[in-house]
Amino acid sequence: MKFFLSHSSSDKHIVEKIYAQLGAAICHYDVATFDNTSFLPDQIYEALNESTHFILFASKKALASNWVKGELKRAFGLWMKSQIRQAMVFLIDDGERSEVPDWLQDYVIIEHPSTQHIACRILSVFDEWEKLNGNEPPFYRYSEALELEKKVTTTPNSSATTIMICGTDGYGRKQLINELYKRRFSGVARRKLYISLDEHDSDVNFYRHLIGTLSLLSPIELSEKTKEFIEFSKDDRDETISSTIIAATDAGQLLFLDVGVSGLDDNGKISGWLEGVIAALPNSSYPRLILISARKPVFIPSQLTNKMHLQKLDPLPHEESKLLFSWWLQTLKVQDSAELAENFIEYVEGRPKSIEIAARTLATVEPSQFLRQKINIAKDLQTQASILLKDFTDNHVANIALALVAYSGHISEVDLTEALQTIPAETEESITKALTLLISYGFLLQDSISIRLPGYLNRVARDILNSPAYAEIVKPAIEHLINANSNINLNEKTSVSTIEDFCIAKLRSGQHSIVGIESLILPSQCFRLAKKYYDDQDYEKSFQLCETAYRNRLALTDDSALEVLRFKGLSAARINKQIELTEVLSSFSAHQNSVKARRLHAFIKGFNLRLSGRFDEALKELTIAHNSKGEGDIHILRELSFLHFSSGDIDTAEKFIRTAHSSVDNNVYIIQMLIRVLLARGKSHAIFDESYIWSLIKKLETSQRRSRSWVSSLVKAEFYFTTDDVAAAEAVIDGIPESSAIKILKSKIQIKEGRFNLAREQLAKLKTTIISSQEGQRQTSLPEVCDCLIKASTSISLTEGLQEFDRNIRFLPERTASYWKNFFIEELAYSQVNTSPAQRRLLGLS
Structure with missing residues (x-):
């Protein structure tokens, strides 16, 4: 064709x-x-x-x-x-x-x-x-299609304006809608308009994307339209978006709007701005707006009951999953497809996208290696994608394409293609082939505006940018994007996606506003870039961008404004800007009657106290955050687990980290914390849980960023240390860059081997370094270092231990300090060591 x-x-x-x-x-x-x-x-x-x-x-x-x-x-x-x-x-x-x-x-x-x-x-x-030509996957969601068809089969003047499809990414949400419209509204184009909202997008972002589907605009025109829209009342905003949706979907079109996490607020309710848009849409002969959401709203407001149909997608049943798996295997010409479908279906059933990726994975290996692939097949798309990307190792242009999209966030296909053409030895044919392959795997997503990455690939793709294999190769392409997007004519009409790229280029160059067209750069763009800088540990840039975003918060939802404050506070804490942090904390008072504001205020305050090494005070604040509807916040749960772990309360630490892990099982910080908690129970427990711990380490290896590949090596060394295989632990440590965590583990090995003086010497130096640290983790490691110092000194003599305890008690959590007090009191009762009045007062003996 x-x-x-x-x-x-x-x-x-x-x-x-x-x-x-x-x-x-x-x-x-x-x-x-x-x-x-x-x-x-x-x-x-x-x-x-x-x-x-x-x-x-x-x-x-x-x-x-x-x-x-x-x-x-x-x-x-x-x-x-x-x-x-x-x-x-x-x-x-x-x-x-x-x-x-x-x-x-x-x-x-x-x-x-x-x-x-x-x-x-x-x-x-x-x-x-x-x-x-038989190249389209078969449709198996008959019951959902029938259920939805019954809902929309009403008279035109009472039909709903919107359908909301809720289900996990990869469940076949768009395929269900295409099947419905093929049956009931055959005049609607088979390929629909598609807009995807990023996290923290608001009605302002949606409006800009929407008018971009209707016409080309100059940056000045887009800025003027944005400014005008922001100044509208809420009702006028809703009516403006509603009329624009109708204009965009005339002549047999509809709009897919993937709301991501922007469609529901923190309480699981439909976002206020989206609720207003749905209510304002006029009736039509068919629903013009299709909302795609991973989460189902907790309830539908009464004013939307006749305006919107809600359909939740459950996992594809077993038999249907097997049929779809067989179809993919046969289509990809994989040998013994029927037998493979039988043997592998339990690993992927339920999610059509996982089934497709599994089939593509099997299509890349020799038949003799099929059974070995079982450990690489998973329902988790992020893990599966990470594994499958290994098969792209030799496809340089595909890897560079992923890196460029990760760098840009969103990018037009024209800009992406032109940037890839700067790579030496790459032809237009090889570029087209690579992009087609990535799109077919679902590794690149296209909407009516631009190309983006699925959420589960963002971290993996960003790592390519910093990897030794691509860091230099990708530079010309990035320079091309910066030059191409930073100097566009402000009066020349172009696509909205090109203007969005221009805004990001300006932000990356340090320009947070453009004189005369201040409304062009949106706070959500500032915030998304700030989060990327935070992930890359560039906390100063993250702080500055959050400051800009919050200053222009009229274009943000209330939830997003609070998230901006969260990252502004976290960045200030990381770089030890205590005056600025105090200002951030006071900003939460502007969000009155908000439970989330109280929760984030306590969380950031506790986070800063933890970085300062003041664990007991941190625990009080984080407990407040947890009790302020923070039971499902994995960051709060991990912090609480770490604080209880650091004070020796392993049972409570395990409770919090298992709750976090049950919600998100591929977060490297959660996995690492869970492994450390399990190892803290000692050698016998570690040996008993060995297979589970190694499965977690395997998960850690597939989920971690390439720049943090040392994390899995560190927990391996900690496992060997816990199980008394010191030689294996030392062998692993030799291949890891020096850090506080490595130095602490080395000192623990020295203590275990009886080299107490050397351990004490190294720990004393590390303590001095940590106390003077002003950025990053700051004094987080201080309590553990002081605890090890006391242990090393006590192993030399009780007197040395008491002196070290006296010097370090102010850095210890109360529970740890209480442990050492009881230890010294018991030891002194059976020894002839003389103690000074000050030491006796320290132990509460006088």
Whole structure:
């Protein structure tokens, strides 16, 4: 199948953007297809002969062009011979239907003349072709389709305006909607408009994406429209978005809106701005808005009961999962597909996307290695994707593409392709092949605006940027993106995705606002970049961006404004900006009657106290945070687990970390903490739980960032140390960069081997370094170092131990200090050691 794009050179600003969404694999486009060193008419005729579909972009200039007239004449002859099977005519700019040739009149499509709408209409034809050729996965969610069909089968004047599909990523939410509309609303295009909201996006972000599907805008125009929208009342905002949705979905379209986590607030209710939009949408002959959400709202407000249908997707049943797995294996021509489906289905059943990735994984290995792949097949998409990416090791362009998308957040396909073309030795064919492969695996997601990564790949893809294999190779591409997006003409019309890239480029350069168009850069963009900088431990930049975001919080939801304060506070604590941290904490008072504000206030205060080494005070604050509806916050749970672990309360530490792990089982910090808690129970427990601990270490290896690969090595060394295999522990430590954690473990080994003086010497130096530390973890390790110092000194003599205890008691948690007091009191009762009055007062003996 091949589309021929017939157009005037004057219309390239439109057609090139459509071509970017279609790709070279399915269409002929003069700039990409033809060689300017050869005779052009011959190339045009050859391309037409290869084409099955003729697409005419009928502007006034195109219909008057001699080149286009020649293409029309040749296309008519091929159409008469049925060589060209179908045509499509789009009226753009000032094109008149009366000027279109008679043979094409029946092919004129009354479509909104935006690039996104036209591309969707063309790709709908491609999807139908794929289905006829058996390349589309079969549909097995019959019960959900029937249930949803009953809901929408009502009279037009009382039909709902919105459908909300709730289910885990990869459950087949869009496939269900496509099946429903094929049955009930066949006039709707098969390929729909699609917009994805990022975390912390608001109605302002949605409005900008939405108007970007309708037309091209200059940065100045987008800034003016944004400023105007922000100044509207809430009702006017809702009505503006509603009318824009209707305009965008006229002529047989609908809008998929993937709300991610932005669609529901912290309490599981539909976000206030989204609720207003749904309520404002007028009735139509079919629902125009499809919401995709991982979470199901806790309830539907009464004003939306007649406006919205809710459908929850459960895991695909066992038999249907097996059938789908068999189809993928057969389609990918994997040997012994029936036997493989039987043996592997238990690992992937329930989630169609996991089934597809598992089949693709098996398609990459030799048949003799199939059984060994069982440990690599999992329902967890992040783990599965990490494993599958190993098969892309030699595909440099695919890895670089992932890194660039991770770097940009969102990127247009044109910008991504042009950036990849800066990589030496990469051809347009290899780039197209790599992008097609990544999209087919679901590793790149396209919407009507741009390309992005699925959430489960963000961390893995960002690691590629910093990996030794790609750090230098990717630099030219990043420089191209910075140069291409940082100097666009502010008066020139372009796509919203290009303007968004321009905003990110400005933020990365340190420019947080643009004079004269201050509304162009949104606070949500500042915040998302701030979180990336925080993950990369650039806390100063993170703090500055959060400050900018909070200053412009009118364009944020209340929940997002509080999250900005969270990261602003965390960044200030990391770099020890105590004055600024106090200001952050006082800012929470502006969010009155908010349980979340109270929770985050206590969490940040406790986090800062933990970094200061003041564990008892930290525990009080974090307990307040936990009791302020923080039972499900994994960050609070991990902090509480660490504090109880550090004071020797292992039972409570395990309770908190297991709760966190049950919610998120692929977070490296949670896994590491769980392993440490299990090891704290001692040698016999570690040996008993050995298989489980090693499974956690395996999980840690597949989930951790490449830049933090030492974490799994550290816990391996800790396991060997706990089980008295000191030689193995030392062998692992030798390959890990020096850090406080490594130095502490080395000292513990020295104590175990009886080298007490050396251990004490090393720990004393480490204590001095930690006390003077002003950034990062600051004094977090201080209590553990002091505890080890006392242990090493006590092993030398009771007197030395008492002196060390006296010097370090102020750094110890109360529970740890109480342990050592009781220890020394008991030891002194059976020894002849003389104690000073000060030491006796220290122990409470006088």
